[in-house]
Amino acid sequence: MANIEEFEEIIPSDTAAGREVQERIIESLERRDFAMRDVFGVRLALEEALVNAIKHGNRMDPDKTVRVNWQVCETKVRIVIEDQGEGFDVNDVPDPTEDENLEKPGGRGIMLMRSFMNLIEYNDSGNCLTLEKVRESADDSDD
Amino acid sequence: MSGHRRLDIEEVGDVTIARFIDKKILDEGNIQVIGNQLFGLVEDDGRQKIVLDFSNVEYLSSAALGKLITMDKKVKAAKGKLRLCSVRPDIYEVFAITKLNKLFNMFDNQEEALEGF
Numbered sequence: 001m002a003n004i005e006e007f008e009e010i011i012p013s014d015t016a017a018g019r020e021v022q023e024r025i026i027e028s029l030e031r032r033d034f035a036m037r038d039v040f041g042v043r044l045a046l047e048e049a050l051v052n053a054i055k056h057g058n059r060m061d062p063d064k065t066v067r068v069n070w071q072v073c074e075t076k077v078r079i080v081i082e083d084q085g086e087g088f089d090v091n092d093v094p095d096p097t098e099d100e101n102l103e104k105p106g107g108r109g110i111m112l113m114r115s116f117m118n119l120i121e122y123n124d125s126g127n128c129l130t131l132e133k134v135r136e137s138a139d140d141s142d143d
Numbered sequence: 144m145s146g147h148r149r150l151d152i153e154e155v156g157d158v159t160i161a162r163f164i165d166k167k168i169l170d171e172g173n174i175q176v177i178g179n180q181l182f183g184l185v186e187d188d189g190r191q192k193i194v195l196d197f198s199n200v201e202y203l204s205s206a207a208l209g210k211l212i213t214m215d216k217k218v219k220a221a222k223g224k225l226r227l228c229s230v231r232p233d234i235y236e237v238f239a240i241t242k243l244n245k246l247f248n249m250f251d252n253q254e255e256a257l258e259g260f
Contacts, residue, residue, distance in 0.1 A: 015171055040202070040233050047169050047204050097242040103212055108205035108241045115240045 008069040013058040013083075018050035021068050025079065028072045035136045041116030042077060042133050048109035049081050049129055057083030057127055076118075079131045087126030149177045152184075158260050159184060160253065162196035168207040178210035182217055191223035194256045198229035203237055215246060224248075228256035 005028065011017040025046060029039050050066070058064040064084040071078045096107035113120045119132035151162040161184060168174060184190045195211075211227075218225040228250040230238065238244045250256035 019170070037233070043202060044204070044237070047202075051171070051204070051206065102242060102246055103216065105209035105212065108208055111241060112205060112237060 004071050004073045006069070006071045008067065010065045010067050013054045013060050013062060013064050013066065015051060015054055018054050018066070019047075022046045022050060025068075025070050025072075025077070028070065029077060032072060032074060034077075038133060038136050042079075042131075045113040045117050045120075045131055045133075046079065048113050049079075049131060052109060053081050053083035053085075053129070056088070057085030059085065074135070076132060076134045080128065081131070082128040085127050087123075089126055090122050147176065148180070149173065150180050155257060158192045158194060158257060159188075159190045160194045160196055160257075162198065163200050166199055167202040168200060169202055169204045171206060174204070174206050174210055177207070178213065181210065181214045185214075185217045185221050185223060189221070191221065192260055193218060193223065194226045194228055194253065194260070196229050196253060196256075197227065197231070197234060200234055201231070203234055205241075208237070208241060208243060212243070212246070224260065226250055226256045226260065228253050 007024070007028070009021050009024070011021055022043065026039060026043055029042060034042075050068075053066045054060060058066065061084075066084075067080075067082040069080040090110065093107045093110055094101050094104075096102070096104070096111060101107065110120075113131065116133075117131050118134045119130065121130045122128065149164055151164060153160040153162070161181065163177070165173060165177070168177060181195075184193055215225055226248045229252055230249060235244070235249070238247065238249065
């Protein structure tokens with residue numbers, strides 16, 4: 001990861017603050033001319049991840065914060081989002097695409113993150129999420 | 144609190160077309176207002192045939208999908224019909240990944256959605 005920029009922000013448990021940091025990350029990608037499709041996927045994943053951290057992780061507790069760290073380089077972006085909640089087991093989240101779950105809310109955010117990002121990984125306690133997106137055109141630029 | 148109007152409503156015969164005004168349906172407050180306005184079409188106005196037009200929508204979160212699922216249930220409970228149209232490819236992918244394209248009747252544009260409705 002040559003020419004890496006790294007940023008970190010600690011935000012309150014407030015979705016408006018989540019959206020501000022989301023905009024900052026998107027701006028970092030746009031400055032590096034990431035493709036529209038990449039930006040779309042990262043924005044969607046960030047929205048889901050930040051809302052999960054703020055609402056489900058910290059349960060909107062004003063005494064708790066969310067740490068957001070991101071590294072951007074020419075070929076990829078890596079984002080770490082850590083809340084101060086109890087965490088959860090990602091395996092306990094039901095598959096929203098099973099017929100019996102199709103009409104139920106829940107589980108779709110994680111599924112969208114998995115689908116639009118190259119890597120999504122929770123730590124063991126489930127309160128820290130790492131997301132990675134490899135730039136769509138990155139493979140072409142090497143040769 | 145009803146909030147700003149988030150839907151453009153148009154009547155074509157006995158069909159109600161509701162077009163989302165927002166480009167991004169992400170903000171929780173917005174989603175709540177949109178949900179209430181959608182549900183009002185069925186519960187308060189008793190509309191039976193509803194087309195949701197997504198032509199303005201560029202981003203949609205899973206929370207918004209949740210409202211659409213609830214809307215679908217309400218329409219079915221009222222023995223009405225719901226169709227979706229003009230969903231751009233990026234957004235269609237969101238429906239396809241979550242397999243909600245199986246739950247909803249989706250059409251390329253308004254004309255197709257109105258045909259035989």
